[in-house]
Amino acid sequence: VGLGKAIEAALIIHQQIKTGKVSRVLIAVPDSLLHQWLVEMLRRVNLAFSIFDESRCEALDEEGGNPFDNDQLVLCSLDLLSQHPKRLQQALAADWDMLVVDEAHHLEWTLDHVSREYELVEALANKAEGVLLLTATPEQLGPESHFARLRILDPNRYSDLSSFLDENESYADVAPIATALHEGRPLTSNQRSFLAAMPDIDAEEMDEITLLSALLDRHGPGRVVFRNTRANMSGFPKRVAYLLPL
Numbered sequence: 001v002g003l004g005k006a007i008e009a010a011l012i013i014h015q016q017i018k019t020g021k022v023s024r025v026l027i028a029v030p031d032s033l034l035h036q037w038l039v040e041m042l043r044r045v046n047l048a049f050s051i052f053d054e055s056r057c058e059a060l061d062e063e064g065g066n067p068f069d070n071d072q073l074v075l076c077s078l079d080l081l082s083q084h085p086k087r088l089q090q091a092l093a094a095d096w097d098m099l100v101v102d103e104a105h106h107l108e109w110t111l112d113h114v115s116r117e118y119e120l121v122e123a124l125a126n127k128a129e130g131v132l133l134l135t136a137t138p139e140q141l142g143p144e145s146h147f148a149r150l151r152i153l154d155p156n157r158y159s160d161l162s163s164f165l166d167e168n169e170s171y172a173d174v175a176p177i178a179t180a181l182h183e184g185r186p187l188t189s190n191q192r193s194f195l196a197a198m199p200d201i202d203a204e205e206m207d208e209i210t211l212l213s214a215l216l217d218r219h220g221p222g223r224v225v226f227r228n229t230r231a232n233m234s235g236f237p238k239r240v241a242y243l244l245p246l
Contacts, residue, residue, distance in 0.1 A: 003228050005134045006040045009100055012132060014045035022097040022130065024072050025049075028121070029102040031077040037102070038075060052076040057087055068094035078106075081124075082116045088123075096128040104133035105140045109148030111161070118148060125152045138225075143168070153224045178215050181208045 009027075016022035027049065029037050034051055041047045050056075050071040057080075060067035068074060068091050078101075081088045101107070101121055108115040125131045131153055139146045143165060151158040158164060177191050187195070187203065195203040201214050230236055 010044045025098045026096045027075045027100040031079050049073040049075040066090050098130040099128035100132045102134045105135040105137050110144045181212050
């Protein structure tokens with residue numbers, strides 16, 4: 001929370017546009033964050049997004065065609081897409097290079113229940129070339145919903161919930177090894193034995209960077225989840241509490 005996820009997303013979108021990898025972007029956010037995103041994108045990277053709400057879509061309907069084809073950079077609320085099936089179908093019919101979804105922890109998914117928001121984001125993600133999901137609390141709704149969001153990012157890699165849960169139990173063994181390699185500390189005999197049992201890994205022949213990269217590839221979400229904390233990032237002002245009597 002408070003790490004500037006919207007700013008990070010703005011930098012990614014800007015880089016993708018400038019390098020020619022992306023031209024059409026759809027950002028879907030909670031209704032209360034629409035104008036905040038509009039301002040952030042303009043102030044931070046000088047990208048002018050168009051806010052799409054029902055009144056704008058109705059006006060564009062009168063001109064004929066798909067309203068979502070009218071602009072390259074579109075910002076809309078998840079409510080617009082979930083409460084207006086026509087708008088969702090129009091958004092699905094448009095071609096998107098990138099889909100960005102803020103507050104992605106609201107995309108609820110369990111074996112017994114799939115939220116409307118999850119369904120529509122999954123459908124849009126299947127149409128878009130690139131997908132970026134933003135959340136400060138990825139496991140707020142439990143491991144099932146976390147798995148389901150990973151499945152949106154890579155449905156081939158994350159296809160089975162039970163396998164995902166089994167994999168998670170092994171991360172406790174991998175993490176201390178990765179930490180030791182990152183800090184340049186020697187591995188214990190048990191850690192070397194653990195690595196020796198992993199296919200295509202030779203701890204004796206590989207250097208630390210190569211070993212770390214190999215472990216990252218074997219860590220389930222290692223290539224799709226980027227997790228920042230204040231402890232790992234410098235330059236943030238110290239938080240100071242100002243207490244007021246009520």
